Amino acid sequence: MADARRNMRDIVILVTSLxxxxxxxxxxxxxxxxxxxxxxFEGDSxxxxxxxxxxxxxAALSPEVEVLSEYVSRARVWQELEKRQNVCTTxxxxxxxxxxxxxxSAFPHSIFPPLRLHVDQGSEFSKAFEIDLDQLVAVQGARxxxxxxxxxxxxxxxxxxxxxxxxFVVSTVNQxxxxxxxxxxxxxxxxxxxxxxxxxxxxxxxxxxxxxEEIKSSLAHVAIAGFEANxxxxxxxxSAEGERAIEMLNDALRSRPVQEALLDAHLxxxxxxxxxxxxxTFKNIFGETNHQ
Numbered sequence: 001m002a003d004a005r006r007n008m009r010d011i012v013i014l015v016t017s018l019x020x021x022x023x024x025x026x027x028x029x030x031x032x033x034x035x036x037x038x039x040x041f042e043g044d045s046x047x048x049x050x051x052x053x054x055x056x057x058x059a060a061l062s063p064e065v066e067v068l069s070e071y072v073s074r075a076r077v078w079q080e081l082e083k084r085q086n087v088c089t090t091x092x093x094x095x096x097x098x099x100x101x102x103x104x105s106a107f108p109h110s111i112f113p114p115l116r117l118h119v120d121q122g123s124e125f126s127k128a129f130e131i132d133l134d135q136l137v138a139v140q141g142a143r144x145x146x147x148x149x150x151x152x153x154x155x156x157x158x159x160x161x162x163x164x165x166x167x168f169v170v171s172t173v174n175q176x177x178x179x180x181x182x183x184x185x186x187x188x189x190x191x192x193x194x195x196x197x198x199x200x201x202x203x204x205x206x207x208x209x210x211x212x213e214e215i216k217s218s219l220a221h222v223a224i225a226g227f228e229a230n231x232x233x234x235x236x237x238x239s240a241e242g243e244r245a246i247e248m249l250n251d252a253l254r255s256r257p258v259q260e261a262l263l264d265a266h267l268x269x270x271x272x273x274x275x276x277x278x279x280x281t282f283k284n285i286f287g288e289t290n291h292q
Contacts, residue, residue, distance in 0.1 A: 032236075032245050035081070035089040037074045078102075086241035088249075091232030102235040103246045107253045109262060110232035111281050113274045115152075116221040117144075118199060119191045120184050126220035133224050136191075137163050145170065145180040145192030152193070155226065168192075177202045181215060196221050196271045221273045229281060259286050 070087075072080060077089050081102045091110045092098065117133070119125045125136070136142045137159055145168045146152065146160070160167045168189050170176025177199060180192040199219075203212045234249045236242035252258050263282050267275060 033084070033087040034069050035072050035077050035087055036069055037072065037077060037089075037091075081235065081237055085237050085239040086245075088234055088236035088242065088245050090234055092235040093230060094233065098235065101238065103238055103242050105234040105246055105253060106250045107285060108231035108233050109249075109253065111266060111278060111285075112230040112232065113196065113270065113277055114227035114229050115193050115195055115224065116273075117191045117224050118180075118184070118194060118219050118221055121218055121220050123190065123220070125191065125222060128222050130223040130225050133226075134159060137166050142166065142190040143168060143188070145176075145183060145189045147171075147176055147194070178206065181219075184219070191222075193224075196273050197269075200271045223277070229277075 078098065078101055080087055081089065089102075092102070092104070094104060098104075117125070117131055117136075125131060125142075133144075133156065137144065143166050148169045148171050152160070168180075168183065170179050177194065180189065180194075181203075183189045184192065200216060203215050206212075207215060234246065236245045236249075259282065263278065266278050266282075270278065
């Protein structure tokens with residue numbers, strides 16, 4: 001289930017990118033090189049069955065646009081954007097340094113919901129719309145499970161340093177989620193922090209269907225005050241070619257059919273618990289009229 005969801009996510013993003021480009025082209029053909037992160041090592045981006053599949057989709061979906069898909073490591077994406085004149089990538093988070101290197105789209109095309117506080121359905125916190133984590137820990141004395149070596153941001157890191165006895169740290173996501181779920185059920189912690197998609201992917205991989213559904217139904221997912229979604233943007237080379245590609249992508253992102261396709265893709269990608277958040281976020285980004 002988890003692998004299928006990840007494969008679907010990557011295909012959706014690539015296909016949506018191609019749909020955007022093909023819908024925006026009105027004159028001479030354009031050539032866009034899309035860099036797709038595949039791994040954490042330097043690999044040969046010119047071969048492999050997945051590349052062939054994507055190239056076939058490109059040919060079928062956007063005959064007026066020649067889109068060349070290259071798999072590269074995460075480290076190489078920004079190196080390539082800086083030295084080449086006609087490349088783009090997807091799901092790029094904004095930083096000052098990255099905005100110096102590339103031209104960003106006017107709107108995000110991927111929205112990743114923030115971490116949630118997962119509690120037992122019978123907990124006093126399960127019906128809360130949003131929880132102030134500082135209040136929960138400092139005033140109410142709640143015990144929270146977290147994953148070691150994850151970057152939780154300055155405010156939460158300071159809270160963990162101030163109240164170390166109230167945070168239970170597990171070593172890794174894959175080994176730790178099981179421990180955290182069992183601790184919630186045993187009443188040893190009050191909640192744990194994790195993304196809903198990471199949590200549900202792990203549960204689907206680790207348990208038989210009936211057991212997985214029982215575990216998921218036993219947990220409530222509560223928003224945390226001050227935690228914001230990660231927005232992923234298209235970003236292209238800071239060049240005339242890159243500017244042209246971004247203009248086409250921006251024009252397409254302004255259209256209602258593309259926005260609806262993006263929302264549908266997100267609703268299929270993320271667990272049902274994030275549906276309300278995603279719909280509201282799309283309204284905030286693209287306007288009320290397009291997403292009722």
